[in-house]
Amino acid sequence: MGVSKRTVELMKRYSWFADATEGRRALEEKLGADGVIDLSLGNPHVDPPREFRSALVDVVEDDPEGAHRYMSNAGFMEAREAVAEQASRDRGAEIPPECVLMMYGASGAANVVIKALVDKGDEIIVVSPHVPEYPLYVDNHGAVPVAAPADDDFLPDLDAMNRAITPNTRAVLINSPNNPTGRIYPEPVLRALCVLLQYKERDFRNAIYLISDERYRNAAYDGVKVGDVLQMHANSVVLGSFSKELAVGAERVGYMLLNPRCDYRQDLMMACATLIRTLGFVNAPAIMQRVVTKLEGVTANLDVYRENRNALCDALEKYGYKFIRPEGGFYAFVESPVSDEAMFMKLLEDEGIVAVPGSAFGRSGYFRLAFCVDPRTVERALPGLKRAIERAKD
C-alpha cells in the first residue's frame, strides 16, 4: 500500500473535488479551455482592490531589517491591532489585540481551534449542508463530526441541534454567510442557538464552543447584517479571512478572534499559538500580515458578485429552478430538477457547465453554482442552464 487506508477512504469521500477537476479537464479536451463554463469553485475572480496593490508595493519597498523572520506565533502585534480595531468597530464591542491570532487563512484557523478543543472521540456539530471540508477538519484531529440538518430554509434547526448535542459535544461550527446556501443567519436564530448552547453547557457542565466561520462576512448583499456571536455566547470564536474580501485566497492570510469573555481565553490563546506551530503552520505569511495592517476596511469590488447573483438568480427563477435567493457569499444552492443530482450534473456538462453536486455538502438532490466569476461567465452559462432544465423535464 502506498498511502494509508484512512487516506484512501478520505480520497473517496472527497472524490467530488477530483471529479470536478477531472470533469473540467475532460470538458476542456472536448470543448477547448474557452468552451468550459466553470461554476464549480469559490475562487474569487475580481482582482484585489487598488489599495491592496499599493500596500503590497509599499511593504516590499519598505522591507525593513528582519521583515521576513519568524515573529511570535500569534502574529505581528501591528497586524493583530489592526484586525482588533476593525473588528471592534464592525461589532460595536471592544476586541483587544490580545484576543486576535493571525492565522494561515480561516481553514488553517479552523484546524488549529478544533485541535485545541478536542480529545479523541469528542464531537463537533456542523450544520448540513456544510462546507465540504468541515467534517474532514474535525476528523483530522480524531474527533467525530456530527451533522445537524438545517431546516427547509437552510437555517440552523434548533430541534435537530438539540438532538445532536451530547455530553461529548465540544463545539458547534457554523458558517454565515453560508457556503453553499448563501443564507445569512438572522440574529434571532443566532440568539436562540446561543441560548440552547448555554442551557446545554449548564446541563452538561461543559463549555460548548460556538465556532463561527465568517470568511464571507463582507460579502453580505442588500444591507443584510451579519450577527455578532461574540456578543451572544461567551465561549465563542470567530474565524476570519482576507481571502474573499480582498480577493487574495492564495496568499493565505486570516485570523481568529477569541471572545474576550470566554471562560478559558488565556488557555485557548496559548494553546492556539502553540498548536499553529506544531501543526506546521508556524505563522501567517509575514508579508501579508504587513499588507493587511495597512488595509483596514478595504474590500475588493464585491458589487460584481451581487450583480452576478442578480443576473444568475433572476434567470434561474425564470427557467423554473427552485432555490432560496442567496443573501451573501458566492454561491447559489439549487434543487436538482431530477432527483438524481449526478444525472443532472451530466446534463449540465453537456452544456459545458461544471458545478458541484449537493452530496459534496452533505445534502443530495441539490447542486451548487459559484457566482464569484467574471460576469461574462454568468452570461455564457444562462442558455445552457435553460436547456438543461428543459431537457430534465422532458
Next chain:
Amino acid sequence: MGVSKRTVELMKRYSWFADATEGRRALEEKLGADGVIDLSLGNPHVDPPREFRSALVDVVEDDPEGAHRYMSNAGFMEAREAVAEQASRDRGAEIPPECVLMMYGASGAANVVIKALVDKGDEIIVVSPHVPEYPLYVDNHGAVPVAAPADDDFLPDLDAMNRAITPNTRAVLINSPNNPTGRIYPEPVLRALCVLLQYKERDFRNAIYLISDERYRNAAYDGVKVGDVLQMHANSVVLGSFSKELAVGAERVGYMLLNPRCDYRQDLMMACATLIRTLGFVNAPAIMQRVVTKLEGVTANLDVYRENRNALCDALEKYGYKFIRPEGGFYAFVESPVSDEAMFMKLLEDEGIVAVPGSAFGRSGYFRLAFCVDPRTVERALPGLKRAIERAKD
C-alpha cells in the same frame, strides 16, 4: 475545561518553548532587551539576498490578473518546474516537475506526508536527538513516534534502528544537516540505512518510507556534501524549504520531492495534493511561489553562519566544553558541564544567555546554541559562556 486534555498534555511536553520565551522575557525585564543574548531560536538573522528583494519587487510590479487566486493544490507549474530543475542539477538525477509539490514550508510538508502515510497506531521512527516538533507532527495524525537513539557521534545507529522497526513502521524521518547536532549524515551511513529499510520492506512486505528533511541542505559548510536519499531508496520523500537558504522563514514557502521511482508515486501525489487542502494549508503562498521561481540557485549569505560557527566553536573548545563541531545547519549541541542541564541553563541565564535544554530534543545532559545570529551576538556570548563553565566546575 477550556482546551482538551490532549492539548494540556501537549503544552506540557512542549513547555521548553514557552519556558525559553518566558525565560527571555524575564531576562529582558532584568537586563533590558539589549542585555539578553538570545541563542535559543533558529530564526535566521541575515537578511534575504539582494536577488530575493529584486525578485519580490518584480513580482509585485508585474502582478498579472489572477496572481492571487487559488492555483492547483500542488502549486504553480512554473514554481514546480523551477524546483525540479534545481533539484535535478543538485542531485545529478532527473526529478520531473510532476514529483514536486509546493508546500507551506518543510513543517507543513512533514505534516502532509505523515498524514498521507499513517493509519491510527502506525509507527514513525525519528532519530534522537531530534527536532522538538517531530514527535508532535507524528502524534498529530494519530500515529506513534518511536525514537531510535543516534550513536555517540549523533549519526543514525543501525542497531537501534533495526530494533525500532516493526511491522507497524510506515516511515523513518531523518534530518541532515541536523537540528540540533549540526551533523551531516555521511553517504555510507545513509546507504546502510537504506539497505536496512529495503531488507525490512522485504521482510514485512510493506513500503517503509524514508522522509528526509533537508531544510538545511544549503547550510553545509567546508564543502561537506549532503547525500541524496532519492538515489538510495525508492520509497523516499525529501522535504525542502526556502526558509533557511533565502532567510525568509516567516514567508512559509517550501516543497516536497517525491521519488520518481517510488512504488506508489501517483497515489502519494494525489493524496498529498488533497491533504494539503483538507489540513487547511490549501496552497503555499502564491506570491512566494512566484518569487522562488525566479531564484534558482540563489542563497542568502550563509558564510556569516560558518564564521559564527567557527568563532563560537573555537571559543567553546578553548573553554573546555565537549561537543562535536557542527558540519552544517545553525546549531551546536553541547554537553552540559553538570549532569543537570536545567541547573546549567540557570548559570547561562545568570550571564544573560538563553539556550534550549537537550531534553527538548529528546536527549538530556546537553544544550543547544543557535549561531544563526548577528556575529556581534556570538561575540557578546563568549565571556558569559566562559564564566558559566568555570562556575559549573567550581
